Amino acid sequence: MRLLRFAAATAAASVLALLIPTTATAEPVATGLGTAFVDDQKDELSDKEIRALWTSARVEEALRNPAKPAAMRPDPVRSVRSMAPPQNLAASAPAQGFNARTPPTGASTAAEPPPTIPVSQETPAAPQDKVVGKLFFFLPDGTPSHCSAASITSANENTIWTAGHCVHLGDGSGDAGWMKHFLYVPGSRNGSEPLGSWTGAHRFAPTAWTQDGDHDEADMAAIVLNSHANHGTLVDAVGVAFGYLFTENRTDYAPVATMGYPMQGYKRADLDGMRQMYCMGNTTDASPLNPFDDRIKLDCDMGQGSSGGPFAIQAGPNDPRIVGTNSHYDADKDTRQRVSDDLFSSEHGSHAAAVINMANGV
Template sequence: MRRRLGFITVGSMVLAALTVAQPPAQAGATAAAGSATVAEARATIQGRPSTDADTAARLSIAYWTPERMRAARPAPMPDGVDAPDGEAADRPGRIGAPRDVAAPAAPRSSAATLNTAAAVSGHGTQAVNASPGVGRVFFTHNNENFFCSGGTINNPQANMVSTAGHCVHPGDGGSVWFDNWVYAPEFTEGKPLHGLWSAKEFTSVEGWVDWGYLWWDFAFVTMHPLDGDRLVHVTGGQGLSVNKSKTLSAMLLGYPAEAPYDGQSQYYAQGNIKAAGVQRVKLKDCPLNHGASGGPFLRAWDNDLRFGYVNSVMSYKFSGNMYGPYFDDDVLDIYTVAKNKQ
């Protein structure tokens, strides 16, 4: 079985003696050897390791001109199916007690001005405030510029972004992570309202990096300070939940760029998510599309605070439904590795 992205072919190993029919996740079970192992890499800018914050900011701003940001293409989502072979054996699930491992935090800066996300959704129209804790991600791969979405996480170092695995690495087993990776929180009308923040280090999982398994399609990115400030202090940050119900109300925020969307501001979709496969969730009839990859599934969304708890990230669409990996103790392990990185 293969998962194909527009810029790379992602191989998925078919595990022997398995059928498409999949048993329910078992609490306390462990993933197949290797897949749950952390995968890490230092970010690069113009092919060079991203070392100090001032140099990273200078090089990132020099590269990501307004023209390059406008010309960047939405990252292609992986192809997906509802129940791929091998999921039950590779990620049967480690579902512990439901936990909020990080709480939402408001920005310390008054610069995080209130904006309103465009009222476009497959689930009706309402006033939804844009979150300064959601932004557009830019990166380079094979000399082409792409963009995804991401969410700021309130971690101890105040420097974390959550996104999809396919927004940091092609998932082909190779060693090349995406170059020139920056985050523009609350990107609005084509402008980075709170500056361009440069990636320092990527933290994902071998199940995505080596095999491109959709149920592992998530990553955490720690960011350099900008002008001496830390990301969460400027924009605020989402909380993070694990082991929550697979059937709850969620707000999805991101930067879709295919009609009727333009990718220039935040858009939302809201509804009740459902369990999918073994360790994934989905929002049915979700209108968001390419460019929204990596944007958060937010539970307990507070429209006044403009934050919630990241409970998954947008991975791919299939039959009109938006899928994301289920956040359980496997995800908590990766977050724990990343959360204290300077």
């Protein structure tokens, strides 16, 4: 079977209460920088110029064209074109945001373990659902496309986290492989922009992705946004951001909520990419017999359109953190049809830490 990239899932209704950040904020904590292992590019257009490109017609075209899978590497061995960061490189930061006075309707209490939800459901409307949004961009050939993304704690309070294949083709094409002219809409629901939109200024992805398309360890990226003329930074407007926990050799998390805007799904015909959806469950090691493959796996039916949506855990009271990103699924090598509801994330270890450290420097 071949692994195909795609966009996946959202935040679980029963754990929405768990995923509400507190009023406190904290600076990111990181060890090492990893600048030699991350590629970056600054958009050549200004905020105003990027906005002018995104006409209603181009947005509609992008909605019909979710990010496609990158070509798989012929084997799991990284090529000599890129190097891995030190294995002890790690990064962590708590969530930041608002204090919800009451949990949303249907949320689980501390005494009730959240249910497993492998069949995606629509995220109930609530203030915290705006931590995830739709990400529009142009492919290198100029075709409008889209993924999902999430607000992430950062020193600039203006950064989103997404999949590597949502920012670069991952084919070793260098500057020619970057997506461009990003437009991020937090909390989009049925085409709405409840808080407005933000344009992308800088994007960062592991060299192991941009050069080698390494889906095992490197299908992740960060985008630092331009501040909004009226609303300021993303956190100023959204009021919430996921924290993160990027560390090596950990695959089992419970419970995990994953979020996104899928247009397709496993044995689903009702997904349209316009609604924010979620799944929830426990992650496992995607390849327990291979010590060099620490991808994480979750049962979730979301497909293309939800790429770049977060895998989030509750690290502590009111402290949801990103530990993975919707990346790919199993498909038949001949028919290219999906064969299970398994949803995979690259390991978020040293490569993810290197990326967020670079974004925190902008």
